[in-house]
Amino acid sequence: MTGLAIAAHGLRKAYGDKTVLDGIDLSVPEGTVFSLLGPNGAGKTTTVNILSTLISPGPGSGEIRVGGHDLAADPQAVRAAIGVTGQFSAVDGLITGEENMLLMADLHHLSRRDGRRVTAELLERFDLVEAAGKPASTYSGGMRRRLDIAMTLVGSPRIIFLDEPTTGLDPRARHNMWQIIRELVTDGITVLLTTQYLEEADELADRIAVLSNGRIAAEGSADELKRIVPGGHVRLRFTDPAVYQAAATALRDVTRADEALALQLPSDGSQRELRAILDRLDDAGIEADELTVHTPDLDDVFFALTGKPGVPTQTDKSKETAR
């Protein structure tokens, strides 16, 4: 292996005259989580489908290596190295969780005994022992996803593709899934995660690539991406209109929100800039009733890069931190 679990050069795909992937490069080091982030239709699933050999790359694509194997020359070896769990999971609802697992063990040609052992271990690990004898159709969304990942692990993959693994899950199940993903990585597995949830990429990914219009608009760690967009500001709120007016006069570069009696100033949130603002207020004898610092988050990055608002964040939690 090269140290890279996935190395793709100039990945291309078009359907008719619609270009979905317009030459993207991906480098994913072993044992890391790489997140492909993009709005609906950006090409995330198409990328996963190509890398997992489900569909062929478009003409003109460069070399693609997955698990150290050349995708075009040795797709079988790629398939043996990977596991895929997706929006349309492999779980059969008509049979029990345990039967699904045993079926998977059969597909991987495990002996009956090994199949039973691995199934028991994985059902235990994913907290599915109690539900093991019930039809999978009776499982909650979170249980189904856990079963799906457990089934994927039967084949001992080194690389797992998780296509939107928490879409539709409630917050508890989502956090549970994040924990599972972290544990996979602790075990040395490489995870390629596609998500529409910015918070999910922020939580889990070592590196994030933002897909937009068939290209990677930006790539880096969450912190690196946050640094490329402006958007940091300090917000001051007042209850007394006269004090609000005085502050608006005393401070430069402010954006006023007269109705809310609030002022906004661009700021990187650093101690130096905050002190300068507070000094100016002190000099003018002004006391703000509330001061909050807003630092850019992946939402800001995403909107700046794709120009497409409306992508869901996972919580309504305020982006502002009171200081």
Ligand SMILES: Nc1ncnc2c1ncn2[C@@H]1O[C@H](COP(=O)(O)OP(=O)(O)OP(=O)(O)O)[C@@H](O)[C@H]1O
């Ligand atoms: N078999 C196909 N035939 C024609 N067009 C397709 C096909 N598969 C995908 N597309 C188109 O390619 C584009 C990218 O689709 P893809 O499913 O990769 O996006 P995505 O980023 O995974 O989106 P989502 O978040 O909605 O799953 C979309 O415009 C889609 O309509």
